[in-house]
Structures are given as structure tokens and as C-alpha cells.
Amino acid sequence: xxxxxxxxxxxxxxxxxxxxxxxxxxxxxxxxxxxxxxxxxxxxxxxxxxxxxxxxxxxxxxxxxxxxxxxxxxxxxxxxxxxxxxxxxxxxxxxxxxxxxxxxxxxxxxxxxxxxxxxxxxxxxxxxxxxxxxxxxxxxxxxxxxxxxxxxxxxxxxxxxxxxxxxxxxxxxxxxxxxxxxxxxxxxxxxxxxxxxxxxxxxxxxxxxxxxxxxxxxxxxxxxxxxxxxxxxxxxxxxxxxxxxxxxxxxxxxxxxxxxxxxxxxxxxxxxxxxxxxxxxxxxxxxxxxxxxxxxxxxxxxxxxxxxxxxxxxxxxxxxxxxxxxxxxxxxxxx
Amino acid sequence: xxxxxxxxxxxxxxxxxxxxxxxxxxxxxxxxxxxxxxxxxxxxxxxxxxxxxxxxxxxxxxxxxxxxxxxxxxxxxxxxxxxxxxxxxxxxxxxxxxxxxxxxxxxxxxxxxxxxxxxxxxxxxxxxxxxxxxxxxxxxxxxxxxxxxxxxxxxxxxxxxxxxxxxxxxxxxxxxxxxxxxxxxxxxxxxxxxxxxxxxxxxxxxxxxxxxxxxxxxxxxxxxxxxxxxxxxxxxxxxxxxxxxxxxxxxxxxxxxxxxxxxxxxxxxxxxxxxxxxxxxxxxxxxxxxxxxxxxxxxxxxxxxxxxxxxxxxxxxxxxxxxxx
Ligand SMILES: Nc1ncnc2c1ncn2[C@@H]1O[C@H](COP(=O)(O)OP(=O)(O)OP(=O)(O)O)[C@@H](O)[C@H]1O
Ligand code: SF4
Ligand SMILES: [Mg+2]
Numbered sequence: 001x002x003x004x005x006x007x008x009x010x011x012x013x014x015x016x017x018x019x020x021x022x023x024x025x026x027x028x029x030x031x032x033x034x035x036x037x038x039x040x041x042x043x044x045x046x047x048x049x050x051x052x053x054x055x056x057x058x059x060x061x062x063x064x065x066x067x068x069x070x071x072x073x074x075x076x077x078x079x080x081x082x083x084x085x086x087x088x089x090x091x092x093x094x095x096x097x098x099x100x101x102x103x104x105x106x107x108x109x110x111x112x113x114x115x116x117x118x119x120x121x122x123x124x125x126x127x128x129x130x131x132x133x134x135x136x137x138x139x140x141x142x143x144x145x146x147x148x149x150x151x152x153x154x155x156x157x158x159x160x161x162x163x164x165x166x167x168x169x170x171x172x173x174x175x176x177x178x179x180x181x182x183x184x185x186x187x188x189x190x191x192x193x194x195x196x197x198x199x200x201x202x203x204x205x206x207x208x209x210x211x212x213x214x215x216x217x218x219x220x221x222x223x224x225x226x227x228x229x230x231x232x233x234x235x236x237x238x239x240x241x242x243x244x245x246x247x248x249x250x251x252x253x254x255x256x257x258x259x260x261x262x263x264x265x266x267x268x269x270x271x272x273x274x275x276x277x278x279x280x281x282x283x284x285x286x287x288x289x290x291x292x293x294x295x296x297x298x299x300x301x302x303x304x305x306x307x308x309x310x311x312x313x314x315x316x317x318x319x320x321x322x323x324x325x326x327x328x329x330x331x332x333x334x335x
Numbered sequence: 336x337x338x339x340x341x342x343x344x345x346x347x348x349x350x351x352x353x354x355x356x357x358x359x360x361x362x363x364x365x366x367x368x369x370x371x372x373x374x375x376x377x378x379x380x381x382x383x384x385x386x387x388x389x390x391x392x393x394x395x396x397x398x399x400x401x402x403x404x405x406x407x408x409x410x411x412x413x414x415x416x417x418x419x420x421x422x423x424x425x426x427x428x429x430x431x432x433x434x435x436x437x438x439x440x441x442x443x444x445x446x447x448x449x450x451x452x453x454x455x456x457x458x459x460x461x462x463x464x465x466x467x468x469x470x471x472x473x474x475x476x477x478x479x480x481x482x483x484x485x486x487x488x489x490x491x492x493x494x495x496x497x498x499x500x501x502x503x504x505x506x507x508x509x510x511x512x513x514x515x516x517x518x519x520x521x522x523x524x525x526x527x528x529x530x531x532x533x534x535x536x537x538x539x540x541x542x543x544x545x546x547x548x549x550x551x552x553x554x555x556x557x558x559x560x561x562x563x564x565x566x567x568x569x570x571x572x573x574x575x576x577x578x579x580x581x582x583x584x585x586x587x588x589x590x591x592x593x594x595x596x597x598x599x600x601x602x603x604x605x606x607x608x609x610x611x612x613x614x615x616x617x618x619x620x621x622x623x624x625x626x627x628x629x630x631x632x633x634x635x636x637x638x639x640x641x642x643x644x645x646x647x648x649x650x651x652x653x654x655x656x657x658x659x660x
Binding site: 231232233235236237238239240241242243244251254255258328329330331 | 389390391415416418419420421422423424427428430432435436437438439440441442449450453454485487498501
């Protein structure tokens with residue numbers, strides 16, 4: 001197991017360098033001069049422009065710029081935002097909890113509903129529940145996120161007035177020394193109503209962000225369960241006199257989880273991409289919204305640093321999934 | 336009174352192209368401590384008939400029978416819950432493919448202890464002790480260590496021993512072994528068969544041995560039931576069958592045995608077992624039978640009585656009795 005973990009960890013290094021290069025190149029491939037964007041409507045003299053270009057090092061050859069960036073990254077320095085002048089690192093970790101909280105809730109939502117739904121559909125294969133569930137999953141999978149979000153907002157925020165339209169918590173609440181995780185902060189503050197407010201703000205974004213992973217997980221669980229239920233060892237379990245519920249929940253599910261875990265890991269990447277859209281729709285102050293804003297401002301350090309950090313997060317998630325996979329699947333564990 | 340009594344068992348599968356009768360009016364009896372061999376070519380319904388008894392067929396199978404009784408229980412009119420108290424305890428079964436018959440996600444120890452908890456309600460320590468005992472009994476070396484192995488870490492023969500240990504864990508009265516050695520090396524095959532027969536001698540359980548190896552039948556079984564295309568076509572004490580088979584199909588099977596071959600070339604039986612679409616009218620064996628005539632091809636033979644080994648044939652062999660045709 002340790003050896004397996006270490007070998008996984010080793011693949012980190014080339015991936016990390018590649019991601020650094022791609023994030024560096026991505027923003028520079030977009031047309032637009034960051035100095036001019038910074039100046040905005042006012043414009044600027046050619047002398048001032050040349051001076052600023054030299055100050056930010058944009059006059060140097062690309063490979064020198066990349067080398068400077070890489071050496072900075074290795075030392076933990078991602079540079080400062082052109083706009084706010086604050087370190088990218090600080091900005092990222094100020095906003096990341098909001099995204100993490102939303103993504104975690106969306107994932108929990110998707111797994112908590114998707115796993116049982118897939119299992120129940122597989123056990124009742126071909127019956128009404130199975131058909132209804134799988135059609136719904138197909139719709140959920142193919143529905144445009146933006147449209148789905150607006151529909152939910154119109155129904156639950158507009159007509160029913162149950163949920164707020166945007167933000168993370170009602171403005172009357174204020175938490176000093178906030179961790180950034182709103183649910184946690186609301187509980188720790190002890191202010192009455194704060195937790196409920198935070199939860200109400202989370203509901204719609206969670207559903208919107210969790211819908212596609214939910215559909216994917218439900219379908220994958222169903223097909224994995226169907227395959228496993230036809231295996232010889234399921235017949236052996238039945239020959240031992242085990243009850244159907246135990247066979248489904250223990251003997252079959254454990255095996256079906258192996259492909260499902262892979263899918264869950266893969267949907268984390270999708271989730272972070274979806275977070276950008278969801279955060280924009282719900283004005284959720286997370287890194288998704290921050291990145292989109294920075295791209296429009298040609299804020300080079302924020303975009304390349306933010307992309308890099310997101311990529312590292314995905315890599316960490318994938319590593320966790322690999323380890324989980326090893327725990328679930330004994331064929332890998334004891335190699 | 337026999338331990339197992341099956342009367343007029345039929346199994347039909349609903350397939351996309353219609354109903355298919357995999358088992359056709361089969362009668363079977365097993366007494367305490369007896370070894371019954373069921374032989375026949377691939378597709379003759381050996382597995383399906385025993386799976387029907389165990390209640391392990393998929394929902395596409397329709398099982399009908401006049402009687403299906405085991406150890407005084409009526410398996411036919413029994414709820415699933417009641418049946419699960421007997422299956423795996425008094426009535427156990429092992430399968431052809433040991434490698435795929437064990438769950439890859441759990442240790443073999445876990446899988447064997449699960450049955451002990453369910454049927455005997457043993458506590459953790461007792462389960463562990465009994466599991467080690469069982470592993471010793473089936474000849475697994477270093478049982479304590481092996482308990483924490485996963486199936487993929489053991490060989491096919493070892494896995495089949497685990498399956499046997501699991502099946503005999505609750506001291507069953509009847510063990511059904513469905514081609515327990517087919518997937519194994521020849522040397523291992525003999526070991527597993529020896530193990531099964533010696534377990535039967537020690538415990539007095541009944542044993543149903545499904546096989547298509549006549550040599551195995553000759554060495555191990557007391558009685559043999561020959562199945563063809565879903566029907567039981569002859570049933571005899573082993574020695575009688577080998578000496579003088581009544582049904583032409585049994586005769587052909589025996590001629591296929593190397594030791595009995597009179598010519599150099601092994602007599603193989605031409606043709607294949609009829610499937611869903613080529614079921615002949617009349618006698619099911621008629622397309623392959625060297626004695627077949629028009630009567631055989633139109634009228635389906637009913638089984639004779641015990642004196643002629645319940646042979647399903649209009650013209651049984653090796654008999655002095657005059658057959659009216
Ligand atoms: N689930 C199923 N659905 C449809 N047909 C089936 C099913 N299971 C078995 N059959 C058919 O029933 C017939 C009898 O199969 P069975 O497995 O009992 O044969 P067998 O005598 O055990 O052969 P083998 O020696 O190959 O194990 C075969 O023709 C098989 O195709
Ligand atoms: S009934 Fe006729 S065809 Fe069938 S086995 Fe007997 S002799 Fe052969
Ligand atoms: Mg079979």
C-alpha cells in the first residue's frame with residue numbers, strides 16, 4: 001500500500017511542471033496587453049507603457065519569464081495580483097473555502113442521492129422506478145446548467161420565496177475571525193438564525209452544481225451493480241442463505257463501488273469547472289468567480305497562479321481517490 | 336424416507352425468442368449418506384435442475400414440480416425467508432468456477448465466518464476457531480494465515496477448498512457439487528474428489544456430484560442419473576449401469592470411456608444436444624441414436640420402471656424382456 005502510494009506521489013512531479021507551463025501559457029495566448037487593460041479608458045503614453053512593461057518584466061524573452069515564474073512557484077511565491085497588489089496565494093486561500101464548501105456540499109448531495117438511487121434502480125431493473133430514475137438522470141445530465149439554475153431560482157426564490165437568490169449569508173450576520181467555511185462559522189458564532197441563513201443560501205447552488213455528478217453517479221452505480229449482480233460470487237452468497245438486502249448492500253455494492261469511485265474522482269474536475277458557472281450565477285464569492293473576473297482583467301499572476309492551485313487541488317483529490325480505490329479493491333492493495 | 340425427493344421437476348426459461356425448457360419432468364432421490372452422480376453432456380440441464388432446487392435461478396426461470404422436498408421440508412411452497420434458513424445450512428452447493436465464485440473484495444475468512452454467524456449465531460471467537468478447524472479439515476495449510484487472504488491470492492485448487500469449507504461449515508445434510516473439478520488441474524482434481532468423498536464418509540452427508548466424467552462416476556458414486564436435453568433418461572446403481580446400460584445414450588457415453596474402447600479410435604457421439612430451436616419430435620435422442628426408427632422419431636418414449644433403470648427409450652438395450660413396439 002505504501003509503495004503504491006509513493007508511486008502515485010512520484011507521478012505528481014511531471015504533472016506539476018506541465019500544469020505550471022500550461023497555466024503560464026494559457027493567459028499569454030489570449031490576445032490583449034495586460035498593461036493597456038490596467039490603464040483602462042484613460043489610455044497611456046508610449047513612454048509610460050514601455051516603463052511599466054519593463055517593470056513587470058514583459059519585455060524579457062518568454063523562457064526567462066517562465067523561469068522566473070517557475071523559481072517563484074517552487075519557493076511558494078505566486079506573485080501579486082496586478083489589480084489588488086495582494087499576493088495571489090492570500091487571495092486564493094481567502095476565497096477557496098467558499099468554493100470548497102460549495103463543492104463539498106454538491107458532492108455529498110450527488111453521492112448521497114446517486115448511490116442509493118443507482119442501487120435501487122439496479123435491484124428493480126426494468127420496473128417503473130428504474131425507468132423513471134434513469135430517464136430523470138438522462139435529463140439531469142443533458143440539461144444546460146444555466147437554464148436549470150434560472151428555473152430553480154424562478155420557482156424557489158421567485159414564486160415560492162423559499163431561498164435567497166445570491167450570496168452566502170444574510171448581510172445582518174458578521175463573523176470576525178471567519179474561517180471562510182460559512183456553515184462552520186455560523187455554528188461557532190452562536191448567532192441565532194445564522195446557520196439556517198447559511199444553509200438556505202447553499203441549497204440552490206448545491207443542487208445546481210451537484211446535478212450532473214448526481215446523474216453520472218446514479219447511472220454508473222446502476223450499471224456497475226447490474227454487472228456485479230450477475231457474477232458467480234453473488235450466486236455463492238445466495239447459496240449461503242444471505243438475505244437479498246445484505247447481498248445488495250454488502251456483497252454487491254462493495255464490488256460496484258470500484259468503478260463508481262473512479263467516476264466520483266473524475267467528476268471532481270467537472271465539479272470545479274461547473275463551480276465557475278454556478279458561482280457566477282449565484283454571485284458566490286469563490287475562486288470560480290475570482291478567476292473569471294481576473295481573465296477579463298488580464299491579471300496574469302492571478303490567472304496562472306489560480307489555475308495552478310486548482311490543478312494541484314484536483315491532483316490531490318485524484319490521489320485521495322487512488323488511495324480509496326486501493327482500500328476498496330484488495331487486488332491493488334496487496335500487490 | 337429419502338433425504339431429497341424431486342418429482343416431475345421442470346424449468347422453463349423465458350428468452351427473447353420464446354420459452355425454452357431446460358429441465359423436463361425430472362425425478363430424483365437421494366438418501367442420507369448416498370452419493371448420486373448426475374452425468375450428461377453440456378447443456379443437458381444438470382446445473383439448472385440443482386439450481387432450481389436451491390432457488391438460485393434468475394427470475395426468467397419458471398420452476399414447476401409435483402414435489403420438491405428436502406429433509407421433511409416442502410421447498411416448493413416455502414417463503415424465501417424460510418428457504419434461506421435451510422439453504423447454506425442443511426443444503427449446500429459448490430460450483431464449477433472456484434476463482435469467480437468467491438467475492439474478490441472480502442477475505443476468505445470473512446466469507447466463511449459470515450455463514451457461521453448467520454446460521455449458527457456463533458460469536459466472534461467461536462467463528463474464528465471453527466473457521467480454522469474447517470480449513471484444517473479441507474487440507475488448507477497454515478489456516479490461520481490463509482483466513483486473511485483474498486481469493487486472488489490463492490490458487491484455483493485452494494479456492495475450491497475454501498468453497499468446500501464454506502459449504503460444509505454448518506454440517507449440511509446434503510452437499511451438491513456442480514462440476515467441482517472441471518476448472519482445475521488434473522492432479523488437483525483427484526485431490527478435491529478424494530476430499531469430498533472422505534468428508535462424506537466422516538459426516539454421513541448426502542452428496543450430489545454433477546459431472547460429465549464417467550471415470551469420476553465409476554470411482555466415486557453409488558447411483559448415477561444420466562440426463563439428456565433436460566430429461567433424465569436412465570438412473571441406475573453405478574455398477575449396473577457400467578455393466579449393462581439400458582439406454583442407447585448411456586451406452587454411447589460409456590463407449591466414450593477410454594478404458595472400454597474396443598477400437599483404436601474413441602467412439603464419440605456424433606451431433607450435439609438439441610437446443611431451443613432443434614428439439615426433435617418424439618425421442619429427443621433420435622437424431623443421434625443409431626437404433627432410431629420412425630416410431631422413435633414421432634412418439635416420445637415414457638420412462639420404464641425401476642427394473643429397466645427408468646430408461647426413456649422404446650427399445651432398451653441389454654434386456655431379456657420382450658418389448659412390444
Ligand atoms: N439463465 C438462463 N437463461 C436461459 N437459458 C439458460 C439459462 N441458464 C441455463 N440455460 C440453458 O439451459 C440449458 C441447460 O443448462 P445447464 O447449465 O443446466 O447445463 P449443464 O448440464 O449444467 O451443462 P454444463 O455441463 O455445461 O454445465 C442450456 O441449454 C442453457 O443454455
Ligand atoms: S427411443 Fe429410439 S431413438 Fe430414442 S433412444 Fe430409444 S432407440 Fe434411440
Ligand atoms: Mg453446469
